[in-house]
Amino acid sequence: MAEAVSPITRQVAKDDREDGTPSVDIRLEDVEDCLIYDRHGVSVPFKKLYQDGKSVIIFVRNFLCYSCEEYVEDLSKIPKEALEDADIRLVVIGQAAHYHIEPFCSLTGYPYEIYVDPERSIYQKLGMKREEKFNDSANRSPHVKSGMFMGQLKSIWRAMTSPVFDFQGDLHQQGGALIVGPGPRVHFYHCDTNRLDHMPITWLLQLAGVQQTLDFSDKPKIIDV
Numbered sequence: 001m002a003e004a005v006s007p008i009t010r011q012v013a014k015d016d017r018e019d020g021t022p023s024v025d026i027r028l029e030d031v032e033d034c035l036i037y038d039r040h041g042v043s044v045p046f047k048k049l050y051q052d053g054k055s056v057i058i059f060v061r062n063f064l065c066y067s068c069e070e071y072v073e074d075l076s077k078i079p080k081e082a083l084e085d086a087d088i089r090l091v092v093i094g095q096a097a098h099y100h101i102e103p104f105c106s107l108t109g110y111p112y113e114i115y116v117d118p119e120r121s122i123y124q125k126l127g128m129k130r131e132e133k134f135n136d137s138a139n140r141s142p143h144v145k146s147g148m149f150m151g152q153l154k155s156i157w158r159a160m161t162s163p164v165f166d167f168q169g170d171l172h173q174q175g176g177a178l179i180v181g182p183g184p185r186v187h188f189y190h191c192d193t194n195r196l197d198h199m200p201i202t203w204l205l206q207l208a209g210v211q212q213t214l215d216f217s218d219k220p221k222i223i224d225v
Contacts, residue, residue, distance in 0.1 A: 028184040030125045036093060036115035039101035044115070046122055050181030055089040056208050057178040059123060062169030063096045063104040067195040070145055074201055076109040078214065086210045089113060095120050095169040120173060126189075129174040133193045179208050 032047035049055050058075065060068040072092060083090055092114045094104070101114055117123060177199045179188040188207055190199050202214050 026126050026186065026189055028180065028186060031122045032184065034117065034121045034125070036117050036122070037098040038115055039098060039105075041098045047184075049089065049091055049113075050183070052182055053087060053089060054179070054181040054187070054208060055091055056204055057091045057093060057180065059093050059126075059128060059175040059177070060095075061173055061175050061192075061195060062171060063094050063100050064169070065195060067198070068094075068175070069104075069108055071198050071201075072104075072108040072110050076111060078112075078201070078205070079212070080111075082205070082210050082212045082214070083112075085212075086205075086208065088208050088210070091115065093117055093122070095123060095173060120170060123173055123175075126176065126178075126191075128176050128191050129193060130170070130172050131174070177204060179204065 028047075032045065034046045035043040036046055036049075037043050049057060058071075060072065062068065075090065075092065078090065090112045092110065092112070094100070094114070094116045095118060096104075096116055097118055098116050101116060104110070105114060174192045174194065174197075176189070176191045178186070178190075180186050188204075192198060205212075205214065
């Protein structure tokens with residue numbers, strides 16, 4: 001009897017949704033037993049996230065990154081009923097120590113599942129990049145509101161005022177997005193090329209089967225001076 005192997009998927013970039021250009025292949029069997037840790041430091045194998053249902057899994061650069069903070073702030077706005085109606089799990093994975101999870105959730109208001117991969121084992125085995133590449137023609141993430149200069153100042157200030165002074169992950173590591181399950185069936189995979197290369201949340205959710213249309217546009221606000 002032939003040995004069963006995990007499905008292979010190809011990466012789809014934001015600009016490749018229609019024409020489907022060549023991409024990176026991944027095999028979930030390479031990462032299914034890698035351990036991730038919750039906010040209490042309790043470990044679970046990565047495959048637990050998708051064994052019994054479909055999951056949208058977001059890998060962030062590091063918890064100090066201003067663009068990741070603002071992206072996760074928008075993830076926190078997703079209504080619980082939208083996920084429940086589509087029967088999907090939303091999961092964020094970082095690469096810091098587990099004790100950074102609670103402050104990050106308090107900062108962003110993120111209420112859903114979150115874990116860390118402090119050794120970056122899954123990041124590396126899924127081929128996520130450890131460098132930034134910027135393309136002038138690339139679309140800016142609709143979820144990042146801060147400019148790069150002010151955003152970096154915010155990140156530095158958070159590092160300096162954190163109870164534990166560290167960078168909460170490898171500063172060069174990029175993130176990505178994965179839609180997978182039930183079982184090792186991969187529906188979508190994307191590697192970020194830089195801090196602004198997040199997949200639009202609405203598009204990810206629609207691809208995962210969420211029927212509601214959510215608006216994450218940056219509405220004009222009245223600021224009292």
